[in-house]
Amino acid sequence: MAQGGSxxxxxxxxxxxxxxxxxxxxxxxxFLFKASKxxxxxxxxxxLSDADPEEIKHKHSIALTLLALSRQDLxxxxxxxxxxxxxxxEVQSALSAVEMCIFVVSAAEPIGPDADRIWELLDQAAIPRLIFVNKADRERADYFATVDTLKEHFGAGVAPLELPIGIESSFRGVVDILSDRALVYQNAPVAEEVPVPKEIEDLEHSVHEQLVEGIVVADDALMERYLAGETLSFQELEMAMARGVKDATVFPVIVxxxxxxxGIDRLVDFIAEIGPGPEASEDPKEDVEIQIFKTFADPFMGKLSLAKVRSGVLRPSSALTNLRTQSDERIGQLFTLLGKEHLPLEYGQRGDIVALSKLSGAKTADVLSKNRSSDAKGITFEPSLLVVAVTPVNSKDDEKLFSALLKLAEEDPTLSISRDPRSHKALVAGQGEAHISIALERAARKFGVEATYSEPEIPYLESITAEATAEGKYKKQTGGHGQYGVANIRIRPLARGEGFSFLDEIVGGAIPRNFIPAVEKGIQEAMAHGGHFGFPVVDVAVHLVDGKYHPVDSSEMSFKMAGSLAFHEAFAQSSPVVLEPIDEITVIAPAKFQGDILGDLNSKRAKVSKTDLDPETKRATLIALVPRSEMKRYATDLRAITSGQGRFTLHESHYEIAPPTVVSKLQPRKDKPNG
Ligand SMILES: Nc1nc2c(ncn2[C@@H]2O[C@H](COP(=O)(O)OP(=O)(O)OP(=O)(O)O)[C@@H](O)[C@H]2O)c(=O)[nH]1
Ligand SMILES: [Mg+2]
Structure with missing residues (x-):
């Protein structure tokens, strides 16, 4: 791409x-920038932007895409x-790299909860925005109804700058309300100025009021004069609007x-003239610093990173330090992108977005800097709360699947991969089912490994509730050397969370000292191997009270077996129970959903400990203890209950005895306890 100039x-x-x-x-x-035909x-x-096979198949964008467009001045x-x-x-990544958002809504479809959620993110980032009411050419498009809905959802700062000329299939142009100019697009994308159509003049007056009201919300002095009945000049309003846009208090609407x-050329004019750009630098020699906001695997170039140049001028062969790892990275070739197309760049100036290849050690949100002590901020990502267990269709592909998932997670920080410590299955945490199933489609396409997913296994435990005694006797006589060891134990329950304790109460050398650790080891292995349902046994004290040995046939092995046998026998008589994990959940959602959230939590055996209402934000916070087995699909459930407006966090709390309804659904182990 040609560079230089102002x-x-x-x-x-x-x-x-x-x-x-x-x-x-x-x-x-x-197309307007003549970057495509x-x-x-x-x-x-x-x-240009939905070019991945999954995007084409699902007819939705899945990852953010950069289209770098340029003309003489911009x-x-x-x-x-x-x-x-x-x-x-992906939206959160993009927000870290831009100074402004174009919030796109359809004139022909309702504004739903997902739009509200995105708006909330923009509010949190206090990012300037312009609203583009798209699809005015579509059947049932209604610009006025759309503006009303926008105001209902996003407040008084919504300021309609334009009126459509014609609607649905006769939509052909726009009237600029502030300047009172009419433009029609007979030869789109080029506009031609025409007199304001008669039927619009009347409407213009009422919308002008709405516009002025939208603009003056950001300026107390202007607001006072407006309320006193004064007429505000075009220039005053335009300046107030520019200020309001910058402060993210005024949200102009165009159609x-x-x-x-x-109206696409008008959108660009607006972005160029009123939209804020990156801050200029005072210091022409400032240190270069870049922040990576997206990484992905490019079929031709390997790993590509998209970065925002936060300060200085980035050139090929610059050497920078990755502040997270403190290791040096050498910048190779610089590019920018038009969708999948690479456009070479000579340098990246402050504020620009660049693509870099082969930054092997760098991840999304990393800051690379000349100045090792920079205080650049990271990127906040939504926590991933839906966890599933993933199994390869071909069991031989287990390792291949795991490494494919790790590679996908490198591109997508909202995907996190781990292994279930018990089942060793791959666990994938994502934002929802669509996120996870598309990740698996990509794993199949890019890495040739097919997989399915299911709910993750719950890490139940087992324990005991009564004391018991038992004798474990291991005796084998198979010609030559035999095996012989006897261990007598008493077991008793420990308090929750205490785990295991072993007390050697042998007197008179009933078991020689050197074999006692073997008894303990046999018991610990038996506990880890699991109780009646195969879950690890915890919170048990074992007293080794007596035993027998043989001077020739006894060995560590025989005492390990004796310990294990004794434990299994004692366990069976100690009124064993299953323990289920209990988590503490905090749910935050608009207050109007509180009743439904509570009802749902109660049906999930939750014990609610606190409900709180913030009168300012009108949000309710609920804290409860709830069994993990009830929460497997909570990410999906809460989204349905709150139309996507609820959030929650979960923390492990403790284990409790599982009720019979839970235990009756568990499968007893099939293998022999000592197998
Ligand atoms: N009539 C009409 N249809 C449009 C217009 N813009 C988009 N569409 C149609 O609306 C549908 C969705 O368009 P997309 O551009 O994929 O929408 P998107 O906002 O990128 O959707 P996601 O990527 O899922 O977030 C497609 O069928 C488009 O052809 C428009 O200006 N007029
Ligand atoms: Mg899209």
Whole structure:
């Protein structure tokens, strides 16, 4: 890409609920910048930004995509993000790299909870935004209803800047309310100025009021003058709007159609003129620092990292320190991207977004800096709460599957991979079922390993509730050397969490000293191997009270077996129980869902310890203790109950005796205890 001159940079993310038309808008922007010859179609799978096979198959964006567009005066880095809630991590990555968001809504579809959730993230980041009401050309498009809904959802700062000329299939242009100009797009994407159509003049007056009200919310002095009935000038309003946009208190609304290329040039003008860009530097010699906000595997280049240049000028062969690992990384070639296409760059200036290859040690959110003590911030990602166990279709592929999952998690920080310590199955934590099943589709395509997933196993334990005694006798006479050892034990319950204790109460050398550790080892192995249901046995004290030995046939092995046999016999008589893990859950959600959340938690055997209401945010917080076995699908359940507006965190709390309803569903172990 040609560089140099006094070109300004704008970094924007296209955000909004699934299907609002972000990907088509990205294509439409690329077409306007003459970076492509046509606008693609989602149905044909030929857009610049949804080029992955999974994106084409599901007709939704899954990962963020960079489209770097440039013209004489402007470099516009567009990040197209997914709207499906499971991929919200990609939105969070994109937010760390942009100064402004284009919040895309459809004029023909309702605004749903996923849009609210994204707006909430933008509020938390206090990021400036412009609302683009897309699909004005579609059947049942209704601009006025959409603006009303936007105000209901996002408040008084929503300020409609435009009116559509025509609607549905006759949609052909827009009227700029502040400047009172009308533009029609007979030869889209080029607009032609026309007199304001008669039928719009009347409407314009009432919308003008709405616009002014939206703008003055950000400026007390202007608000007072407006309320006193003064007429505010075009310049005053424009300046107040620019300030309000910057502070993320005013959210101008414009209207258009990505498919028909109407209003797209106005969107770009707006971004260039009013939209904030990266802050300029005072110091031309400042140290270079970059932050990685996305990594992915490129079929041609291997690992590619997208980075924002936070300060200085990044050049090929710069040597930087990764602040997380404190190791040095050498920058190779610099690129930027137009979807899948690589465009070479000579350098990356402060504020620009660049693509770097072969930064082998760098991960998403890492900061690479010349200055080893930089205090750059990380990126916050949504916690991944849906955990599933993943099994390869072909059992030989276990290791291959695990390493494929680890590679996918490198690209996606909201996917986390571990192994179940008991079953050794791969555990995948993700945002929801769509997230996890698409990860498995990608594992199959990229690494050739097919897998299925199921609910993870619950790490039950077993314990005892009564004292018992037993004798374990191991005796084998198979010609030559025999095996002989006898251990008498008493077992008793310990308090929850105490684990295991072993007390040697042998007197008079009934078992020689050197064999006593073998008895203990045999008992510990038997406990780890599991009780009646095969779960590890815990919270037991074992007293070794007596035993017998043989001067020739006794060995460590025979006493280990004797310990194990004694334990199993004693365990069977000690009123054993199953222990289930209990977690402490904290749920935060809009107050109106409190009743439904409580009802659901009660049906899950929860003990609610606290409910709290914040009158300011109108959010309820609930804290409860709840058995983990009831919470396997809570990520999905809470999303359904709260239309995606509830959050929760879980922490391990303690173990309790599982009730008979839980125990009756468990399978007793099939192998022999001493097998
Ligand atoms: N009529 C009309 N249809 C549009 C317009 N923009 C997008 N669409 C259609 O809306 C559907 C969704 O468009 P996308 O661009 O994939 O929407 P998205 O916001 O990227 O969706 P996600 O990637 O799932 O978040 C597709 O069928 C598009 O053809 C438009 O301006 N007019
Ligand atoms: Mg998309």
């Amino acid at each position: 070109r300004s940079i704008r970094n924007v993310a296209l955000v909004g609920q699934a299907g609002s038309g972000k990907t088509l808008l990205a294509d439409s922007l690329a 046509r606008i693609g179609r989602i149905e044909d799978g030929n857009t 470099t516009l880095n567009v990040l197209d993000t997914p709207g499906v809630a499971d991929f919200i991590g 258009g159609s990505a498919v028909k290329e109407i």
